[in-house]
Amino acid sequence: MAYDFDLLVIGAGSGGVRCARIAASYGARVAVAESRHWGGTCVNLGCVPKKLFVQASEFGDIARDSHGFGWNTQPGTHDWPSLIAAKDREITRLNGIYVSMLEKAGVTLLTGHARFVDSHTLRIDPAALDPDATPRTVTAERIVIATGSTPVRPDIPGAELAITSDEAFHLPQRPERVVIVGSGYIGIEFAGIFAGLGSKVDLIYRRDLPLRGFDEDMRTALAEAITTRGITQHAHANPTRITQEGAEYAVTLDNGQTLRADCVFLATGRRPKIDGLGLENTTITTADSGRIVVDAHSQTTQPGVYAIGDVTDRINLTPVAIAEGHILADSLFGSAPPRQWSFNTTPKAVFFSPPLATVGLTEAEAAQTGAVDVYMTRFTPMRHTLGGRKDRKTVMKLVVAQDSQKVVGVHILGDDAPEMLQAVAIAVTAGLTKADFDRTIGIHPTSAEELVTLRTRTRETPHTP
Ligand SMILES: Cc1cc2nc3c(=O)[nH]c(=O)nc-3n(C[C@H](O)[C@H](O)[C@H](O)COP(=O)(O)OP(=O)(O)OC[C@H]3O[C@@H](n4cnc5c(N)ncnc54)[C@H](O)[C@@H]3O)c2cc1C
Numbered sequence: 240m241a242y243d244f245d246l247l248v249i250g251a252g253s254g255g256v257r258c259a260r261i262a263a264s265y266g267a268r269v270a271v272a273e274s275r276h277w278g279g280t281c282v283n284l285g286c287v288p289k290k291l292f293v294q295a296s297e298f299g300d301i302a303r304d305s306h307g308f309g310w311n312t313q314p315g316t317h318d319w320p321s322l323i324a325a326k327d328r329e330i331t332r333l334n335g336i337y338v339s340m341l342e343k344a345g346v347t348l349l350t351g352h353a354r355f356v357d358s359h360t361l362r363i364d365p366a367a368l369d370p371d372a373t374p375r376t377v378t379a380e381r382i383v384i385a386t387g388s389t390p391v392r393p394d395i396p397g398a399e400l401a402i403t404s405d406e407a408f409h410l411p412q413r414p415e416r417v418v419i420v421g422s423g424y425i426g427i428e429f430a431g432i433f434a435g436l437g438s439k440v441d442l443i444y445r446r447d448l449p450l451r452g453f454d455e456d457m458r459t460a461l462a463e464a465i466t467t468r469g470i471t472q473h474a475h476a477n478p479t480r481i482t483q484e485g486a487e488y489a490v491t492l493d494n495g496q497t498l499r500a501d502c503v504f505l506a507t508g509r510r511p512k513i514d515g516l517g518l519e520n521t522t523i524t525t526a527d528s529g530r531i532v533v534d535a536h537s538q539t540t541q542p543g544v545y546a547i548g549d550v551t552d553r554i555n556l557t558p559v560a561i562a563e564g565h566i567l568a569d570s571l572f573g574s575a576p577p578r579q580w581s582f583n584t585t586p587k588a589v590f591f592s593p594p595l596a597t598v599g600l601t602e603a604e605a606a607q608t609g610a611v612d613v614y615m616t617r618f619t620p621m622r623h624t625l626g627g628r629k630d631r632k633t634v635m636k637l638v639v640a641q642d643s644q645k646v647v648g649v650h651i652l653g654d655d656a657p658e659m660l661q662a663v664a665i666a667v668t669a670g671l672t673k674a675d676f677d678r679t680i681g682i683h684p685t686s687a688e689e690l691v692t693l694r695t696r697t698r699e700t701p702h703t704p
């Protein structure tokens with residue numbers, strides 16, 4: 240049978256765009272369908288606007304820090320609508336770059352919501368991106384699902400009164416008081432953003448420490464940094480309902496407390512986006528909360544249909560979705576073996592102020608396979624000695640496997656941690672040892688030089704299978 244396309248990608252986000260572009264570069268006839276925004280979550284409602292907001296939230300402190308260096312700069316006032324407008328202009332520019340990049344690669348752009356009619360046929364209906372688009376039906380030999388994920392709201396009364404990260408990027412005004420539920424990436428990052436811009440922030444989470452899954456010492460250090468930033472933490476707490484009285488919201492917690500705010504922000508996770516995708520017209524299997532099940536080659540249970548990125552709920556980060564898309568295009572259409580990536584040393588960063596970044600194993604994970612040497616340091620970075628924020632500490636931790644002496648984990652909380660960690664991730668991916676770190680000459684004066692000058696072991700952790 241003659242198909243309209245060799246490959247049709249559903250979703251022009253991080254994974255879909257890369258997959259489409261690389262497949263087209265091999266000469267395949269490729270189309271990509273997008274219903275909402277070119278560039279996907281990362282560009283429109285994720286990494287990019289979030290990082291711009293984080294940067295916006297840091298200028299007040301920079302102005303105050305300058306006094307210790309002899310400046311009399313005043314923090315001034317922040318105009319939220321100006322930030323939103325500037326961010327929107329930048330994102331519109333990026334949307335245009337995505338469209339032209341795809342067009343230049345020879346990819347056909349299909350505007351609309353894609354739905355499986357059968358395993359080779361998709362119906363593309365008008366959607367938010369262009370409500371006037373003409374509906375059409377297209378066929379493809381192979382199809383890639385790269386539809387991403389969407390925020391989850393807990394099942395409590397009044398949950399619909401709250402916002403999620405999707406709405407946070409378009410709030411007309413910055414709330415003076417905000418209650419944030421959830422202390423994963425999004426909860427922590429937005430707590431920092433709103434606090435930095437002057438809002439009173441209450442952060443609610445279920446465990447004893449924020450950021451479950453990260454190294455315990457770093458979670459403790461982050462909890463201290465959150466308090467230092469002026470944010471009130473409510474550990475061991477769950478919201479049971481949200482109510483509204485006029486412009487004010489009340490969040491009732493299961494510890495009996497009630498918090499009042501101008502905005503309630505649910506940062507309680509995301510789920511794979513498979514709504515209205517017509518999966519029932521295929522033999523594709525889903526699991527858990529809608530995760531599309533794939534094999535090691537990103538193929539679903541329907542031969543010829545693949546899935547990449549957040550919709551597969553593996554490691555839900557942009558560079559991972561990009562890598563998965565690239566590998567898939569290489570393997571379907573390339574002549575050389577697919578490009579290789581080291582997914583098990585994927586570095587991660589949480590853009591709080593200061594940020595937390597990490598690569599490799601936590602101390603507890605490393606101890607499961609053998610005894611561990613831990614090296615830690617905690618200090619006030621030079622800039623804050625004169626700047627006055629002496630309680631803004633940097634914490635660094637190296638986790639070293641005792642038998643091989645390989646550095647299997649590096650964790651940093653502090654200014655520029657993500658920038659440092661990206662470079663250190665190369666060393667951890669390469670399997671370098673503590674001796675390799677030790678023979679590396681530092682750059683002075685930097686915080687990063689501590690990574691190569693940590694000589695005294697902080698503790699030894701026994702093998703804890
Ligand atoms: C607030 C926030 C901050 C984040 N910050 C970071 C960060 O700093 N660093 C990082 O690495 N990751 C970050 N992420 C995660 C990152 O955005 C995702 O991991 C990444 O975007 C996943 O890419 P994807 O290709 O799987 O899906 P997406 O980028 O979500 O793209 C999916 C696309 O498919 C479209 N689509 C869905 N269904 C259909 C359909 N039926 N038909 C047509 N089109 C459809 C959607 O409109 C969307 O454009 C953040 C996420 C959020 C929410």
Ligand SMILES: NC(=O)c1ccc[n+]([C@@H]2O[C@H](COP(=O)([O-])OP(=O)(O)OC[C@H]3O[C@@H](n4cnc5c(N)ncnc54)[C@H](O)[C@@H]3O)[C@@H](O)[C@H]2O)c1
Pocket residue numbers: 393394420421422423424425426428444445450451477478506507508509554555556587588589590
């Ligand atoms: N900097 C980055 O790289 C970055 C930034 C943002 C998002 N992301 C990606 O997006 C994903 C989603 O982010 P997220 O922060 O929404 O999810 P998350 O899974 O990181 O955190 C969700 C939080 O909500 C809590 N929670 C879940 N259900 C709850 C309930 N019913 N009541 C109270 N608390 C509840 C969880 O315990 C957890 O603390 C991340 O896991 C990450 O993969 C990455």
